[in-house]
Amino acid sequence: MITIFDRFGHDIPYVERYRIIKEAGFNGVILYWGNEFGNNDYKQSPELARPT
Numbered sequence: 001m002i003t004i005f006d007r008f009g010h011d012i013p014y015v016e017r018y019r020i021i022k023e024a025g026f027n028g029v030i031l032y033w034g035n036e037f038g039n040n041d042y043k044q045s046p047e048l049a050r051p052t
Helices: 014-023 042-049
Strands: 003-005 028-030
Touching (some): 014 042
Parallel strands (some): 003 028
């Protein structure tokens, strides 16, 4: 499994961020669990990152 941290320095909505991560070939994501970086919906991150 190849993973990447979900906070990679660009101000992109998390839904879009997870799509980009998947399209780049990663099959896992390490979630940032806090709101210091403007992710006020961080509690929704597990569901947003879940594969469809």
